[in-house]
Amino acid sequence: MPALIVKQHYSAAELASYALSSVPTTRAALRVKAERERWPFVEVAGQGGIRREYTPPPSVLKEISDKAMKSVVAAVEPRRIKVGPENQIPLIATESQALVADARKGVLLALQTLMNRSGYAMKKAARVMLEMAQSGEANPQLVAMLKAARDGRGRQSPDGLPSVRSLIRFVEYDRSSALTPRHRGRDMSVPDWAPTFLGYYQKPEKPTVEHAYRMFATEWAASQAGGMPSIWQVRRFLDKVGKVTLEMGRMGSHEIKSIKPFIRRTFDTLLPSDVYTADGHRFDAEVQHPLHGQPFRPEITSVLDVATRRAVGWSVGLAESAFAVLDALRDAVVNGGIPAILYVDNGSGYKNELMTDAGTGLMARLGTEMINSLPYNSQARGIIERSHKTIWVNAAKQLPGYIGHDMDRQAKLNTFKLSRKAIKAQKAGETVAMPLIGWPGFVEFCKLKVDEYNNSPHRSLAKITDPTTGRRRHMSPNEAWELAVAKGFEPHTVPDDELRPLFRPQVLRTVHRGEIEVFGNRYASKYLEEFHTDQMRIGYDIHDPEKVWVYDPDGRFVCTAELNGNSRSYIAPSVTDRARDKRLDAKIKRLDVKHDTALRERHGAPALENMESVHIPGFINMTRDELARSRQAPLVDVTEVNFTDVEVVAAQPIVPDAPEWSVPNTPQERWDEWQRMELEGELQDRSEKQKRWRQTYQATPEFRMYQRKCA
Structure with missing residues (x-):
């Protein structure tokens, strides 16, 4: 069956060949049906003379259209299409092909006009047209169309005009809707060596063509599989392969998405606070740590409203954590209201019990639905990812401690040396200025950059006329937010008395005899007496460990439990203090005795000043006068001493102290x-x-x- 063509008039032969269910399948029966139902027709001059082309009823035209559509769909139904000359997907004609087709249409229109006016047959009319063109009697525009319409593959004529046979062939082309000349395309067949070469070329190491060709040539020559292609043949083959197919294997599933088609999401129907998107970013500059002043890179969490691109919340932390996300969301709720949807990645700062728990999680208490993007699909969160560069990367480049990947290596090294030199000087007690920005100044700097972003035109927002300059420009996020408020938008805000309890983290704990244990601390309250063994929701403040807030499973506030609220001293403080005072008084008296003794020793009072006699048993028994006279007596002459009367006592040997015992070694x-x-x-x-x-x-x-x- 020939290809179905949707047009206004059809010959009896064409309609019969289409095998339609509503018309006969023979030319004679179809002509009888057309005459009986009085179908409109036009007379068309053909090769065999004048013939009729009918205009079928709307029902027949619809059947032709549906059948043609089904045939087109059936042609592209298979998902895997082999690339080859016989089933190559038809491409749009080139500009030169379109010019030749237009010229042939003009020639056929002139030929038809000549036939209608003169009554000549087609062949005679074609001969007359060519003779007039050769003699210069024809219109110059017609001559140009004849020269442009000829087939370049035929024999070259001296005047560049087609032959009579070529003009007759143009009519046949027109009947089959093939006026566009065929274009000899590139040979898209896959050579035998291509799979082997691609095995060396499509690797994650991304080898060059020369490197892959050298490895391929070694294997191909050893296998003796056939003729060795040159590197230029390889390059010509690679030029025929699609760009995405060529990078398969050289790019991973995550990287190759950057060259594949994508979905561009629209946000025209969103209202402010419908969707918030959040993400963390490690700052690309070093600042001074708030605790010890050492250089470090802080973690910044940003929250953006998708509808207006406004940065509704942000937080700066020492590292990425759930508490940094909690603080950024608190700031977002204060500035923009409670979001309906929070669109984030799969990081640990979002997928944790603090955020997702059905009873105590922040999302459940806010009534917000959290949606996580697919893994390795950062393109889906392009809004928040792009804002990192717009706000924080550009901000980091304004600080002296910038260490981004595009920073000059020598300048980065000099900044690093200056900051470390200042640290050593400060440890040594020297007064040296630190080249890095301090923590309070950095927080204020971040606030200024967020305000600057919110007040700057954003190219994804609609254009307005600037009231100052009168020129057209994009709205800023703040202007888009204010426009929505002016149209009646009201954010879902939280009263101040509910804000702090709402953003306190909560955990589930069991009450035991009026006590609750949270993170190793014990909290107690007399109001928990009747809740023994009940599981309660405990809210805590990460900055104030002195108390916790107790809620029942339905969220009603019960009481405040104090840290060690049921602790009592082992003995009454008054008794302990009295005993301590008594012990100190006794110690002071003992010190006074020692003090008096030391003072008497300093003045040197004689020990025998008031004694009438000196009596030491076994040694001396003398009066004071005898003692005074003995002091004036001469010394005894040693030579007069009789040593025979002296009792000699044997000297005892001196025994050295034993060495201290130690553990043996082996x-x-x-x-x-x-x-x-x-x-x-x-x-x-x-x-x-x-x-x-x-x-x-x-x-x-x-x-x-x-x-x-x-x-």
């Missing part, structure tokens, strides 16, 4: 030492160190090993 010495102690038993006096070692040594694997050997 395993054998330790085992021998333990055996010696075991033999001596308890008769030998030992130090505490020896006793303690003897007890601990018996529990070691070394002792058990020697014990088994000697058993």
